[in-house]
Amino acid sequence: MDRADAIVVGGGPSGVISAITIADAGYRVVILDKKSREKIGNKSCGDALDHIAPDLLKEKFGIEYPSGSELPSPIEYITFASQSLQNKMTANAPGYIVHRLNYGQRLLKVAESKGTEIIGGAKVRDLIWEGDQIVGVKFHKDGELQELKSNVVIDASGYVGTVRKLIRGELKQGVDYSVSNDNTVATYREIVRLDQEHSYKNEILLLYHDSIPIPGYAWIFTDGSKQLNIGVTWPKNIPYPDNKSLKQIYHEVLDPLVDPKTYEVLDSGGGQIPIRPPFDSLVFNGALLVGEAGCMVDPTTAEGHGPSLISGYLAGKAVLDAMKKQSFRKADLWSYNKEVMKYPGSTHAMSYQALQFIKWLGPSGFSFLFRRKIISEEELIEIFQTRDFTLTFWNKILKVLKTLPRVSILLNLRKTIALIEETDKHYREYPDSPDNFIGWLNKRKRLVPFD
Ligand SMILES: Cc1cc2nc3c(=O)[nH]c(=O)nc-3n(C[C@H](O)[C@H](O)[C@H](O)COP(=O)(O)OP(=O)(O)OC[C@H]3O[C@@H](n4cnc5c(N)ncnc54)[C@H](O)[C@@H]3O)c2cc1C
Incomplete structure (x- = not known):
């Protein structure tokens, strides 16, 4: 079978930017994603994205800011509220509410325009090793187990950390690559269309509520003048009270604030988010962890979209340095660790x-x-x-x-x-x-x- 210079496992924010960065220098990159090609980028999310990563993408690759159908609403303000909406503080926080699928699909097209091959419906199952070096992946596609070899494999598979889980114990340098329940929140959210315009114009609101143990919170984000993205996060190490479901807690907390009689639910979903600093090392012989696979999420706000885009760029840069040397040992990829620990790691x-x-x-x-x-x-x-x-x-x-x-x-x-x-x-x-x-x-x- 054919060979790639770099394989990226997952075409979400971290994967697509890794691919763009490497393909931009003329290397052959293949993105493998288990979702079908047209659904890659879609994700249940609060959809908030601060301005830092889009600024970086514009500066480095001329990628335009989210707009049109990718941008249900710009953000101007963030509000922190506590107990009730009476106790609150609002600050300027320029950013975007993005339509994850539409924005993600545009970034994938940018990657394709630079020569990246995107293979949808391809679920990565295993790694190919030569001694202690990762040299490719095995993936299921159309009912067959296929193999693809490369110089590097980038794990951009999100919370599941597909590649991360396959790293052999002796190569971990004493780092625990699991994410404990203490450092995970479960989430549930709905996108709702209201009868009338809401009062959260260009605003995202995080509410520390008495019924939700911190670090959990409830959120109300604008999603356009008549739409809201509302949800709750709940610490995974604390059981839900009285055998309630997270959806029930969501209604108990949010119904008094956004009356369900006034809206229609357009979409619902959830997921888990790791809320801890990045793993202490994100590189192995022939592999790197980016985005949520490396835990690039702000622990307080649970924002991972922007940090994932940025870590994808930083990983791509380190891979380009290694390409020049044609050596892909851990030490050759180490500059990624150093860069990512400055930002977003330190923050x-x-x-x-x-x-x-x-x-x-x-x-x-x-x-x-x-x-x-x-x-x-x-x-x-x-x-x-x-x-x-x-x-x-x-x-x-x-x-x-x-x-x-x-x-x-x-x-x-x-x-x-x-x-x-x-x-x-x-x-x-x-x-x-x-x-x-x-x-x-x-x-x-x-x-x-x-x-
Ligand atoms: C409910 C919820 C609300 C959130 N709200 C916000 C928010 O408002 N703002 C914010 O900044 N962040 C938010 N986040 C976090 C944010 O969505 C993630 O941090 C971000 O999407 C991570 O990007 P990623 O590229 O690392 O992974 P993902 O976006 O998860 O992409 C991973 C990709 O890998 C693919 N994949 C997985 N396993 C395999 C495999 N074995 N083989 C091939 N492909 C595979 C998946 O199909 C997917 O396309 C939220 C998360 C949730 C769950």
Whole structure:
């Protein structure tokens, strides 16, 4: 059988951008996706996408911003609310509500225009090895098990992590490549068409609700003037109360806010989202993990679309460097680890630390912060424009808290800020080669303790 330079397993956001980046330099890329060709890109999602990744795609490849049928609505604001919609803060957060299928299909066409072959209905089942080197995949297509060889295999298969699960134990360098229930949320969402225009124009709203344990939340996102994308996330390590289903919880929380008598349900679905920083190393001899297969999701907001696009680009760049050397060992692909740990890795690790504080605070503590205006709207803007938990921001909070009597909040916040600062530094000091990895990993486990 024919050979590819790179095989990409999955044609969602992370896969398609990996393919575009590599094919743009003239290499032969094949995307294999288990979905039929015309359905690749479709996904149950909140559909929110911030501006960072589309800006990058425009700058690097001239890919136009989402528009027309790909853009049910632009986003201008993000609102955080707590307990009820009375306690809330709104900040500027430019971005997009995208039609996942239409936008995803356009990106696939860009990949094809650069020579990428896209094979739908192709479910990857196994890897082909030569010694400790991954050199291709085995996939089911039209009832037959087929083989395709390549220099590199990129796992862009999303939450399931098809390739990741097939990596042999001795090649894992002590990294646990499973995602625990503690670091996963289950989701359910509906897209609804209302009788009348809604009041969430260009807005996305995240609600920390008393009935949903944090890190879970409810969301109400605009999806055009008469449509909303509404849903809930629920921590997978906590059973649903009284044997309820997530759909029942969704109705209990959201029906008082968006009356079901006023809408028709156009689409419903859900899924699981990993909410932890990326795996500590994302490269193996002949393979890389991108997007959700590598856990590129912001732990606090559960946004994974933009980080997945960006990780696809960074992985593609590392593959191009390896192509020049024609060597695809872990060390040859290591620059991907280094780049991705700066962004989104460091931001997501800091977000994970902040999330532990938010969990401890709970919805009522959050309301307290909002009511006392401890986090100002300008400071929220600062976070959402820089997409960074900058120390200036946290130190401002600390200064205001000093004047308040809630000493336990102050103490815990002070500890969180110190941890955030150290975490940021640690991810930015990711080793240049695999040689110093174990020392880095051990310190990461102490600083950000999870597995
Ligand atoms: C309900 C819900 C709401 C969300 N809301 C938001 C949001 O509002 N904003 C945001 O930024 N993120 C959101 N996310 C997360 C976001 O959808 C994902 O992080 C993002 O799609 C990940 O992109 P990906 O390319 O890594 O994987 P995916 O988009 O999951 O794509 C993976 C692809 O791999 C294919 N595949 C899987 N296994 C195989 C196999 N064995 N062989 C071949 N192909 C395979 C699949 O068919 C699929 O096409 C949400 C997720 C859910 C579930």
